[in-house]
Every structure is written in C-alpha cells, then in structure tokens.
Amino acid sequence: MTYNLITDDPTLVPVNVSLDWSLPALANPNLPLEVTLEAGISYAAISANNVTLMKKSPNTTISRNYVVVESDAGLLVVTINQHTHLPTYQSLFITSDYLNDKELLNFLRSVKSGRIILVASYHDASIHLEKSSREILKSMGSWAVPFMNFRDCWAWAWVAGGPTLVEGFVPNMKLLQSLPQSLRITFGLTPSGDERFCPEWPLGELWDKRRVFCDMYDGYGSFCSCKDPFVLVETPKQTTWREDIAILILTATRGHYLYRLLSQVLEQPGVKKWQVLTAVDGENEEILRLLDCMGIHYVVHNPEGKKALGISRNLRFGLYAAVQHFNSIDKFIVLEDDLILTPDFYSFMQQTSVILEDEEEEVYAVSGYNHLAYTHTASNVTALRRVTSFPPCGWMTTRAVIKEILPKWLGPNVINDWDYWLMSELVRGNREVVLPEVPRTIHGGLSGSHFSGYLTQRRFSNKPSSTDPDTIVDVHGARREVYEKEILHLLHQAVPLNVTQPYDFPFPKDQGIYIVYILMKNIEDDVAFTIIGDALGTWNQDACENHFGLWHTSYYNTTLFIMGIPYSRYSRKIWARKYHVFTPTVELYNRKLDNFEDDEFKINGYHQNDYIKIMNLYDLAN
Structure with a gap:
C-alpha cells in the first residue's frame, strides 16, 4: 500500500461543523429557578426546576482494606450562569482517588466570579479529600467540609x-454498622443584576465570540477574566530557531486541559498561531468554540473508537491532516492535550531538529x-x-517518517x-529516538485512558523539568558515533553490582559509575527491569527508554547502567560471565505488584467533641 492510496479512506475526511454563536x-x-441538591450513599443528584443536571x-465497587467502596465515589459539581440560569459546567470529581481534590480546587x-456553584457528595467523598484542600474549601465559605468523615x-x-447560599451536612455516626440518611x-435562585459581560474587553470578532464562550462555559480562568484576560503576545524567535515546525495537538473532550x-x-518564543493545528476527536461544541474564538485552526475527526483505539485513530487522522495542511513544512511536533x-520546549525541538x-x-x-x-x-x-x-x-x-508509517497504521x-506499536521493530526498524535527560514536557492529566489518580501520583508526581527558556542542549554529544563511544568508555569503567534482593540493596549514591546486569532474553522480556526500576523508585511498568537493551540513568548523582543479558548488543563487548546477573523471582515480582495497591485507606469516625464543634454547641457543653 502506498501513501497516496490512503487519500481514498473516508475516515481521514474531516467532519464539517457549523457553530451557532448567538448569545443565550x-x-x-x-x-425563580428551583435548585435541588441530593447527597447520599447510593444516589446523588443536582437538579434545576425538576430537570436532573447530574x-x-x-457503578462498580472495589475493596480497600476489606471495605467495599464505590470506585467513583466523590463530589458532583455543577455551575450555573447567574444571568441565564443555564448550567455552564458539570463533572464528577472522584475524591475517593488521589489528586482529584487538587483538580477540584484548580x-x-x-x-x-458571580457564578452559582453547586456540590453534592456521592457515597464517600472524604477518603482523599486532603486536609490542605479542606482548608481552602473552608476559606471559600464551607463550614462543614473540615468535619467530613467516612460516608458523610x-x-x-x-x-x-x-457568600454561601445553603449548606447541609449529615454525619455517618456508626461507620460500617449503619448508613446515614440521605440529604436533600x-x-x-433569581437572576442576578450584576454585570453580565466584561466592560474592559475590546471589540472585535474574536472578542465577541469570547463573550459568548465565557457566558456558556466555566473553568477557563484567565481566558474569561475581566481584569487580566489572556492575550496572545507573540514573542520573537530565539537564537536557537532553525525553521518553522508545525504543532499538531490531539484533543477530544477536555477543554480545560486544551486551553492550558x-x-x-502560544507563549513559546517564535511560535505563531498559523503553525498550530488541532485534531478534535468528535463534535464537542465546547472544544470547537474554544478553538474558534482563540483563532486556532482545527479539523474534526469522526470518532472510530474509545480509549486506546480512539486515540490511535485520531492520531492517524491528525497526522494525515497535518501533512496536508502544512504542505511546505518538513517537521511536526505532536502533543496530547493533557501535557x-x-x-524551552520549542527551543529544545528547534535545537534537536538538526539530528x-x-x-x-x-x-x-x-521526544521531549x-x-x-x-x-x-x-x-x-x-x-x-538515545x-x-x-x-x-x-x-x-x-x-518522510509520517508518510512512511501512515499506510501501515494499526487498523480500526x-x-x-x-506508542507501543511505533516502538516496535516493524515501524522503528533499527532506528532510535533522541530525548532529554530532564524532560521538556510534564504529564499534566490527572487520569485518562491508562491512569488513575493513584498511579498518576506514583508515576508522575516526582518528575523534574527544565525551567530555563535559554537552555542549550548538547546536540554534538547525541550524535551516534560520539554517543556510543562515550557509552562504551563509561561502561568499561563501570563497577558491577551484585544485586540479588533489589529492595534491600544499598545502591551507591553521589559518586562513581556502576552497572547492574539483569536477565533479559529479548525486547519483550522486561520483568527483571521493572523490578529493579521499582526498587530504584523510577519507571517500572515496562522496558521504556533502553538503548538496545541498556538503560542509562543518574541515580542520586551516580552514573548507573542496567544491562539486559543476553539481549543487549552491548553485552557482547562489555559483559564478563563472572559477574552476577539479576534474575527475577515470583516473590520479587509479587512485591512489585503489591506496590501498586493503594493501602492508605482509612476510616475516620466521630467523638463527642466533634459533634460539639460541628453543631457549635460550646455554650451547651459548658
């Protein structure tokens, strides 16, 4: 199949969408609008004039320390426009999982300002509603949130x-012995008489569209700010600029992530609006309106699936659209909306484009x-x-690479x-990827197709990043001959470590060059590495970031190599059989798996003094 043949594929044809910009x-x-809030263990809802908004x-239950809880217990949140009485946001924040309380606060x-915010708890919202988050909610006006315990x-x-309009609270007095009554x-609400639109905003088509957008949707911060709205100020190109590089963004339904x-x-030095193309998976009007009023070009994909399949097909669609849209550009950056x-991200890409x-x-x-x-x-x-x-x-x-891989893309x-398909030898061949030691991108999504809040905290909360916009990277050192020569030089100096029990092993810190040999029969044999990675407190899901079976990292300022034996091509030059090869055991593998279990679940109950505080009965108690 040639690249030209896929032009007949109807799944690559963008969907035509027409947006109505009339004002609500x-x-x-x-x-008056009658609002009903219902909070409960088995049912929660937010309604307006007998219409259920959420x-x-x-749904599903999970067991945590032998206590069965709902997998998506948390807080229903709805915002309502005080002028139109129409909902402007609806979402469930699963505060039974990690980090969702931070997402809620964001x-x-x-x-x-002025919007009506409605919250109702479902099942149990207290598990990972952390103390710091409760303090912020208290500062916003809630008297009850500091006291929330298990299944309140x-x-x-x-x-x-x-101000607070209304607040209610029903404590679960007997923990697991009984369930509290529901709260209703x-x-x-009557329409507000305050200013509907920002009088400070200028006139113009994009600003008129922004007025409508910000009247219909909430959660966009600076984009809808009256006093300090987001305004694009194009910054000049840096000395590292080499060429125009197009930027393809993949998105579907996460408007707040996309705006971020x-x-x-658009604030990266040298980037212009015309360089950005967004592939939207589906006709999500909120997403399309945001892009339209920001003046960003987009193409709409007719979705071909959900989760991994949907993302893969939208990427295929987006890559094809990008090479058609930017017909004079040679290089393309691909970003997902939660990054x-x-x-120095764009500068990093400019510098490394020469490779x-x-x-x-x-x-x-x-990769960044x-x-x-x-x-x-x-x-x-x-x-x-590398x-x-x-x-x-x-x-x-x-x-050239896009034109090569599109005809053999994963089918519907x-x-x-x-990404696993792109790293397979079928696509990669014998080629490599260049990436930084310190990342230029941060995984900023709380959860998605592959991660819960718990795994996001474990895998992404301890990542470094570059902060200097003028960083110059060592492109010369990444050249193949130079890079491999330096690797061999370091490997010859490396001191082998005899690791049998990695979780108890004192890996050296602060100086020296060391190497751990691990059993690795082929590229898919990643068990030994994932155990060592888990013990080192680094990536431990698969064999990512190896260079032909060799991992290179800086562990607490030491140079540490991990070499897969016999798979690594470096093993033929470096490895001596007298050195120990770490071989995984069932016990060690199970220990790694245990580390992915959330064992911090706690049930908090009440004492007499708690009720005195909740009901403000200090005088009665005395």
Missing part, C-alpha cells in the same frame, strides 16, 4: 467569590519526555539520550496503544 437568552426575572448511582479557582453526606451551594436541599496547553504553546510544556536531518537513517523521532527521569535520577538539563523505545508525551518527527479493529 436571559432568565425570566419572574420565574446524577450518580452505583477548577473552583478558575470559575468566573454533604451538599453546598455558593456564589463564586461570594431545595432552594430558589494552547496558552503555553504541560517547559519554557532528524543529519541522521534520518538512524533517528526517526525526538523521559520515563526514567525523576528528581533523583535526572538533573543535567543539557544532556541528551533510546530504542518511543516516549509519547510530546514528540517530533519528519514528513486493533485495540492497542499507538
């Missing part, structure tokens, strides 16, 4: 930046990410690595992760 009508001042009932901070029922309505609150990424992309960029030109037979992509990079394993922002895996979080390739019936 004002609410009738003579018809509801939650049992959203609440970005809600436009809580509902709250307030004005963003203003009904109250009325777009604002960072956060460092200030794609000079080593087109040896290097087929540059590094799975092995943690605060204790990566510190040199100028250093580059790997034979494919880090997907922000990468660059050439038009293949449910697999596109």
